[in-house]
Amino acid sequence: MLLLPPAFFRRPAPEVARDLVGTLLLVEGVGGVVVETEAYDHQDPASHSYRGRTARNAAMFGPPGHAYVYRSHGLHWCLDIVCGPEPLGSAVLIRALEPRSGLDLMQQRRGLSDARLLCAGPGRLCQALGITGALNGQPLDQPPFSIHAGAAPPEVVSGSRIGVTRGGETPWRFGWAGSAFLSRPFRP
């Protein structure tokens, strides 16, 4: 299966976010097909990078194709992949996967058996794949990560991002149309 090259991520975040739907994301061989993403950039009031570079968001200003992992609400980890032709703080949040590989390990980590709930949400998929702050700044094309081109281009729908209080009108959420593994359905 074809590994995505670093050049894949050296583009504007919304473009990368759309194209990431249908790719295969693995950590130590455990993971699945990306079915939901969201784009953020430095001009975006909802983005961590909006007010410039800080200690937490430094990875967002680093090389494209690397991970930005942060803690949400003091509880959950979330995974972004850094994007952009310029190091301006753009990234794509991975929001949901369709589980494919290492189901038993994911079920064990999540304490659940329902495949639909294993990776349906940014915090859930990080728990299922064992992603923590230790992976912040790591490149996606090297272990423990790997990210591969999908078998066929899916039908992608877009909509408003979830949980943002500013910039909520920007339709930068992308998903695999009709997937049963989304964190929330897309409104028609």
Add this chain to the structure above:
DNA sequence: GGCATGATGGCCT
């Protein structure tokens, strides 16, 4: 130093 807030998720009614 203090405090309001959050790119969430799980459990309750």
Add this chain to the structure above:
DNA sequence: GGCCATCATGCCA
């Protein structure tokens, strides 16, 4: 649908 756990970050004093 609502509440709340739980804490790092960032903004203000």
